[in-house]
Amino acid sequence: LAVHGTADVAGVVLVGAITSIGRGEKGGKVGAAMRAAIPAAMSEDPQIAVPALGAFAESLVGAGRSEATGETAQALLGSSLRTPPRVRSALFARTVGNDDLLRELDLPVLVLHGTADAVVDISAAEHAASLLPRATTSCWDGAGHGPFVEDPRRFAEDVVRFVDTLG
Numbered sequence: 001l002a003v004h005g006t007a008d009v010a011g012v013v014l015v016g017a018i019t020s021i022g023r024g025e026k027g028g029k030v031g032a033a034m035r036a037a038i039p040a041a042m043s044e045d046p047q048i049a050v051p052a053l054g055a056f057a058e059s060l061v062g063a064g065r066s067e068a069t070g071e072t073a074q075a076l077l078g079s080s081l082r083t084p085p086r087v088r089s090a091l092f093a094r095t096v097g098n099d100d101l102l103r104e105l106d107l108p109v110l111v112l113h114g115t116a117d118a119v120v121d122i123s124a125a126e127h128a129a130s131l132l133p134r135a136t137t138s139c140w141d142g143a144g145h146g147p148f149v150e151d152p153r154r155f156a157e158d159v160v161r162f163v164d165t166l167g
Helices: 032-037 046-060 069-082 085-092 099-104 122-131 152-164
Strands: 012-015 109-114 133-139
Touching: 032 046, 046 069, 099 122, 109 122, 109 152, 122 133, 133 152
Parallel strands: 012 109, 109 133
Antiparallel strands: none
16 A cells, blocks of 8 residues: 655644544544444434434533533534434444555654543554554543543644644
8 A cells, every 4th residue: 555645745633533444453443432322323213313423422522521512512413413324324334444554654643632532442542653653642631532622722732733843
C-alpha cells in the first residue's frame, strides 16, 4: 500500500479515532457505549433506534462535564438520525484494516484520546501511535470521546501546539 496525495497535507489529527474496523482489528476496538448501542442503533424501528442513539450521543459528550452537554448531545442525536439505518449498519458490517497505511504515513500525526472514552477504547489510540512513524500522543486523563466538547480551550491549545510544530 502506498500513501499518495499527501503533498499538500502538513499533518493529521486523530481524535478518539478508530483506524481500522472489524473483528480482530487492533485499531478498531470500541468501548462499552458503542457496544451497548449496537445493534439497536441500526434498527429501522425508531422506538428501538432513537433511545439507543440518544444514550450513545450522551456518551459522546461526557455527560455533565460541559454547560452545553444537553444541547450538544441533542445535535449529535440529530446527526445520527440523519444517517439512514442501513448506512449505520453497513459501517459496522465491514472489515477494513489500515495498519500498513499507518506504518507508511510519513506525516506528523497528533493522536488525541480520552482515557475514559466509552466509544472508542484507548487501545485503538495506543495501537495507531505504535504504528505511526511520526506520532505525538496526547491522552487526557478522565476525558471521554469528545474532548473538544469537554474542554474546547484545552483541545484548541493542543491542536495549535501541534500545528506550531509543523513549521
